[in-house]
């Protein structure tokens with residue numbers, strides 16, 4: 001039976017001409033987007049307490065009837081946009097997010113409108129090639145093969161040299177899944193238990209530093225290896241994996257007849273930004289005949305500027321490398337890449353079906369863990385095209401300068417202690433008024449560790465409360481974490497900043513530190 005209202009309903013919701021008939025609606029949409037993106041006069045962190053905001057979302061059923069689009073936009077503004085963290089704000093320097101080039105936001109709109117499904121060429125015609133191209137471009141920055149390699153490797157039907165993934169977590173999972181099948185052949189079909197029982201090994205392990213991202217544990221749990229199969233190695237004073245401890249761990253596992261599936265190096269750790277000694281790790285992995293994976297989800301973007309390349313020496317020996325566009329490449333979430341040194345590696349994941357991803361098809365879905373997949377390659381392709389290597393070099397250099405500024409502001413301030421610095425724009429520090437720093441030094445020099453630990457806990461409490469109060473005041477945002485460089489089992493609570501927002505200036509950093517001093521001294525005075 002025909003619904004007489006159907007025509008109007010379809011016109012209203014499916015015809016883009018609705019926007020032409022009602023230009024005010026289009027202006028409203030664009031105006032809302034624009035006013036969200038502008039940060040002047042705004043606070044970076046929402047002011048309404050979360051418990052209070054929850055009440056706006058206490059309707060437990062889907063609306064029976066739809067509302068007018070205009071009224072919906074008002075609700076979107078009042079219920080959501082007004083209560084978002086303004087991640088592009090120059091005073092929001094606590095996480096791996098930053099102001100974006102506006103064209104990448106438009107690219108997102110194209111991705112949604114085109115709604116290509118990257119799983120197969122039938123639903124992703126040119127977009128398959130866009131994806132292959134960005135993978136090839138990044139692969140070249142990592143592995144530096146010659147033109148001939150990429151002429152073959154970027155061809156529509158050539159074996160995959162990597163996958164576009166939705167971020168570092170799926171990238172790490174993909175790399176470890178490939179490594180497992182390579183190191184324990186047959187496990188993909190037979191399962192780990194059965195393959196292991198025929199292999200002669202007593203168990204499986206993956207090794208990484210204690211600073212590695214928690215997605216490694218998630219991956220191992222998902223793969224059935226278990227979280228405990230991740231063996232974490234201590235770090236040196238620069239937060240890089242301790243190579244002697246690593247070698248001892250290999251000896252121990254060999255003695256216990258445990259097969260090491262992969263050694264993971266981190267190029268830009270989440271908490272401190274440190275880059276592991278990749279060259280040395282590559283050599284150890286080669287000697288131990290294990291897979292070498294580099295988690296460069298954060299730091300890999302620095303390979304876009306030649307001046308940073310020396311920091312990554314050895315990355316070209318990695319069997320796999322994960323790099324996120326949505327972290328340090330200034331594109332919106334979600335966008336990541338997992339790259340493989342040998343294109344045959346991804347055969348370990350290859351799946352085919354009769355109706356799509358046939359073996360002779362060149363469909364990208366043959367080697368991806370995900371099924372239906374967005375055209376997330378578009379925003380990075382857009383950004384590579386409009387910024388180019390020179391644009392990225394400018395952005396990365398500016399981040400390096402901002403980082404250097406913050407280091408010098410902290411080091412020259414009597415009431416702050418720099419607790420870690422890195423070349424990938426992540427720093428940690430703590431608020432410790434000069435008299436407390438002097439007291440701490442005297443206790444440590446005198447070997448009075450019990451009292452030094454008591455003082456450390458006081459500072460931990462102070463910094464945790466400071467970070468909370470600064471966040472809740474909403475005028476600026478830094479994050480916090482706990483590091484283990486001091487012999488207190490509870491560690492050291494530190495403030496953490498990520499200095500990649502190109503709209504952040506020295507004046508913003510000075511204001512943030514001044515606010516921290518003011519909150520810190522108020523807390524010490526009991527307010």
Ligand SMILES: Cc1ncc(COP(=O)(O)O)c(C=O)c1O
Pocket residue numbers: 096166167168169170172213215266268269270295296297298324336
């Ligand atoms: C080093 C590193 N690896 C992996 C990840 C996980 O990335 P995603 O959150 O995009 O899945 C992160 C996230 O911060 C990270 O810093």
